[in-house]
Amino acid sequence: MIFGGTMLSNGLVFARYSLAEWIQGLLGDRLEMIPEWILFPLLMLAGCLVIIGFITVFALFAIWMERKVSAHMQCRLGPMEVGFHGALQTIADGVKLLGKEDIVPRHADKLLHYLAPIIVFAGVFPLFVVVPFSEKILISDINLGLFFVAAVGAVEVVGVIMAGWASNNKWSLFGAMRAATQLVSYEIPLGLAFLTIILLAGSFSMVDIIHQQEGWLSNWFLFHNPFMPIIFLSFFTASLAECKRAPFDLPEAESELVSGFHTEYSGMKFSIFFLAEYAAMYVVCAIAAVMFLGGWSTGIKPLEAWLADSAGNPMREVLSNTVHLVVIVTKSMFLVFVQMWLRWTLPRIRLDQIMHVCLKVLLPWTMVAMVATSAIELCWPGGNMVLTALTIVIWSIPLLWTLKAILDMTVGIFLKFVPSGR
Amino acid sequence: MNILNTLSILAAAPSEATAIWLPVFFWTFALVSVLSSLAVLVVKDIVRCAFLIMSSLSGLAGLYLLLGAEFLAFTQIMVYVGGILILILFGVMLTNREPLLIKRMKATGLVAPGVLAGLILFTAIGYSVCTVDWKVTDQPLPADADTPARIGNALMSDFILPFEMASVLLLVALVGAAMAARRGGAEG
Amino acid sequence: MTMASMYFDYANVAVFFVFAVVFVILNISVISVILRPTVENDQKDTTYECGEPSVGSSWVRFDMRFYTVALVFLIFDVEVAFLYPWAVVFKDLRGAIGGSATGVFVFLEAAIFLLILFVGLIYVWKRGDLDWVKSSSAQEVDARQRQMIEAKDEVRL
Numbered sequence: 001m002i003f004g005g006t007m008l009s010n011g012l013v014f015a016r017y018s019l020a021e022w023i024q025g026l027l028g029d030r031l032e033m034i035p036e037w038i039l040f041p042l043l044m045l046a047g048c049l050v051i052i053g054f055i056t057v058f059a060l061f062a063i064w065m066e067r068k069v070s071a072h073m074q075c076r077l078g079p080m081e082v083g084f085h086g087a088l089q090t091i092a093d094g095v096k097l098l099g100k101e102d103i104v105p106r107h108a109d110k111l112l113h114y115l116a117p118i119i120v121f122a123g124v125f126p127l128f129v130v131v132p133f134s135e136k137i138l139i140s141d142i143n144l145g146l147f148f149v150a151a152v153g154a155v156e157v158v159g160v161i162m163a164g165w166a167s168n169n170k171w172s173l174f175g176a177m178r179a180a181t182q183l184v185s186y187e188i189p190l191g192l193a194f195l196t197i198i199l200l201a202g203s204f205s206m207v208d209i210i211h212q213q214e215g216w217l218s219n220w221f222l223f224h225n226p227f228m229p230i231i232f233l234s235f236f237t238a239s240l241a242e243c244k245r246a247p248f249d250l251p252e253a254e255s256e257l258v259s260g261f262h263t264e265y266s267g268m269k270f271s272i273f274f275l276a277e278y279a280a281m282y283v284v285c286a287i288a289a290v291m292f293l294g295g296w297s298t299g300i301k302p303l304e305a306w307l308a309d310s311a312g313n314p315m316r317e318v319l320s321n322t323v324h325l326v327v328i329v330t331k332s333m334f335l336v337f338v339q340m341w342l343r344w345t346l347p348r349i350r351l352d353q354i355m356h357v358c359l360k361v362l363l364p365w366t367m368v369a370m371v372a373t374s375a376i377e378l379c380w381p382g383g384n385m386v387l388t389a390l391t392i393v394i395w396s397i398p399l400l401w402t403l404k405a406i407l408d409m410t411v412g413i414f415l416k417f418v419p420s421g422r
Numbered sequence: 423m424n425i426l427n428t429l430s431i432l433a434a435a436p437s438e439a440t441a442i443w444l445p446v447f448f449w450t451f452a453l454v455s456v457l458s459s460l461a462v463l464v465v466k467d468i469v470r471c472a473f474l475i476m477s478s479l480s481g482l483a484g485l486y487l488l489l490g491a492e493f494l495a496f497t498q499i500m501v502y503v504g505g506i507l508i509l510i511l512f513g514v515m516l517t518n519r520e521p522l523l524i525k526r527m528k529a530t531g532l533v534a535p536g537v538l539a540g541l542i543l544f545t546a547i548g549y550s551v552c553t554v555d556w557k558v559t560d561q562p563l564p565a566d567a568d569t570p571a572r573i574g575n576a577l578m579s580d581f582i583l584p585f586e587m588a589s590v591l592l593l594v595a596l597v598g599a600a601m602a603a604r605r606g607g608a609e610g
Numbered sequence: 611m612t613m614a615s616m617y618f619d620y621a622n623v624a625v626f627f628v629f630a631v632v633f634v635i636l637n638i639s640v641i642s643v644i645l646r647p648t649v650e651n652d653q654k655d656t657t658y659e660c661g662e663p664s665v666g667s668s669w670v671r672f673d674m675r676f677y678t679v680a681l682v683f684l685i686f687d688v689e690v691a692f693l694y695p696w697a698v699v700f701k702d703l704r705g706a707i708g709g710s711a712t713g714v715f716v717f718l719e720a721a722i723f724l725l726i727l728f729v730g731l732i733y734v735w736k737r738g739d740l741d742w743v744k745s746s747s748a749q750e751v752d753a754r755q756r757q758m759i760e761a762k763d764e765v766r767l
Binding site: 570 | 620624689696702722731735
């Protein structure tokens with residue numbers, strides 16, 4: 001038997017665990033009749049289908065969430081008509097987009113206009129190969145995971161420029177140029193943040209990076225030393241810019257550029273851009289969770305040890321994977337929420353300010369923080385409780401201050417609506 | 423880590439799947455990079471040329487990947503597709519001074535020197551490819567062929583000077599870029 | 611990691627890439643073609659410019675500053691690419707106990723590498739080449755320099 005059960009269950013594909021075993025159970029002996037060279041791509045394709053399903057569900061949810069979050073932050077209700085609190089609104093919008101006509105402007109470069117959404121989506125979708133969901137639920141733990149993200153993440157820019165150029169519309173081209181400049185320059189702080197994490201973990205692989213942060217919460221790279229929160233903040237800022245989210249949303253600034261580089265796109269082509277944008281949002285947030293927030297680790301050592309101890313206990317393995325899946329998706333969704341929160345809190349900044357923030361704030365700070373981190377790693381290999389405590393003490397000051405400001409504000413708004421008794 | 427065990431078994435006996443798919447990928451990448459390079463010569467619209475360069479460069483990255491040079495492949499994508507290509511595109515958008523003048527210029531007396539330079543370059547490359555004693559082997563790469571770590575170790579031991587010189591080179595490039603931009607940029 | 615496992619990892623990437631392309635084409639050219647109407651209208655195909663008829667082509671010449679940003683980016687991109695191999699071996703080379711000789715050496719090597727570039731960054735920063743909007747004094751300096759260059763060009767002619 002060339003192709004045993006172990007090989008399948010440890011398979012090379014998404015849900016190495018359940019999916020492969022399920023297929024084997026379904027086909028039994030007939031499995032061996034399918035040649036290996038067809039079976040492998042088919043299993044990989046199954047992974048694709050699961051991921052595209054995840055992206056679609058995520059996008060449907062995130063768009064609804066975005067509208068709800070924005071509405072409630074502005075004391076509105078947001079979509080309320082379709083489904084419970086407008087939960088099905090996005091599906092209705094999707095159906096509407098499917099029925100929309102596809103308009104290509106007369107003066108556009110029609111070939112490039114067609115290719116641009118393909119390149120943008122094909123630049124984002126393969127990133128999901130390395131996005132982990134749990135120990136068993138991941139497509140592939142590529143050896144060069146983080147470097148892969150840094151490299152393939154850069155391809156999207158080309159699609160954006162192509163879209164803007166091909167449309168032959170001034171708004172589109174301005175949007176595309178802004179997007180290209182912004183995406184390109186924010187890759188530097190992003191790359192430096194990747195470097196710092198690789199330096200700490202000694203590996204590019206996502207799973208290795210997560211394993212390094214297991215145990216108590218204090219093992220998370222965010223708390224490694226007082227410089228790590230700087231790296232995290234600059235990574236998060238850069239990832240906002242990479243996703244073209246407010247306050248860095250100038251490429252599609254509605255109030256000045258109509259819709260930026262996708263002004264001339266309608267119907268499904270437009271929704272592909274939208275889907276790619278939301279997919280990229282999840283990718284950067286999941287990667288931030290992996291890099292700084294311990295990935296799927298719960299941060300409670302005894303619980304982690306109990307979950308990991310699944311020898312001869314298949315149910316616990318399933319439980320462990322489920323818990324880890326929930327944990328990492330929750331962490332990523334929290335970061336997605338923060339992205340939305342920032343969108344409705346901060347005004348859009350100008351292009352010169354964007355360049356200023358990138359080259360004169362993020363770049364020097366991240367460089368200094370990276371060198372400092374490597375020096376600390378040199379002196380105290382593998383981290384140090386004192387440094388972690390110091391990090392938490394130092395950074396709790398701005399954090400508590402922010403929390404107090406938020407609390408004051410929310411309580412203040414709440415009190416406004418409470419009848420004052422008179 | 424039983425996945426690794428499985429995979430090492432697989433590596434010991436190259437599977438049928440690898441044997442069938444490898445040539446398919448090789449020919450795809452090779453054709454993509456060669457055909458799009460040829461298309462760059464023929465296509466009239468320079469912006470399209472710039473995008474064709476992208477597919478040529480990506481095809482090359484795929485070939486590197488097939489050779490087991492993962493790090494090189496991703497550096498190729500990161501620096502060439504994500505960097506130099508953007509530079510070329512910006513350059514194209516900057517140089518077109520008259521609206522709609524995006525067509526390739528007619529060759530004006532540059533054909534002969536162009537052909538000559540091409541021939542010289544081709545001979546030089548061809549000569550070096552033919553004369554180098556390539557160490558061809560059908561052995562699989564060693565198990566520790568973790569390319570970035572190897573490159574890192576090499577850079578930190580035998581190639582310290584080139585590593586530091588690269589930094590100086592980049593410094594010169596940065597200052598040069600600033601100067602070049604200054605010369606043409608002030609017009610706003 | 612062996613070659614075979616590497617191939618399988620990247621085969622996933624290839625399958626994902628192909629799937630993404632097919633998915634988009636399917637959506638744009640098959641599913642939506644079936645579902646959407648196609649009503650020919652001359653006005654609809656014009657370039658969208660908020661109701662105004664558009665003047666000229668939008669394929670216009672762009673500002674030099676975009677090119678400068680791309681140049682600066684490229685240099686730092688290459689720098690970061692050089693540092694990846696360093697970062698991945700740093701943990702192995704730094705030694706288990708703090709401050710081993712190799713570790714200090716490796717650290718210094720990268721620190722010098724970064725320092726040289728940092729000097730470049732500070733130089734460009736101080737000269738105001740990173741400013742998107744230049745102060746009027748910086749613009750004057752630029753204008754003067756351009757005049758000098760033009761004068762030199764004239765002499766050469």
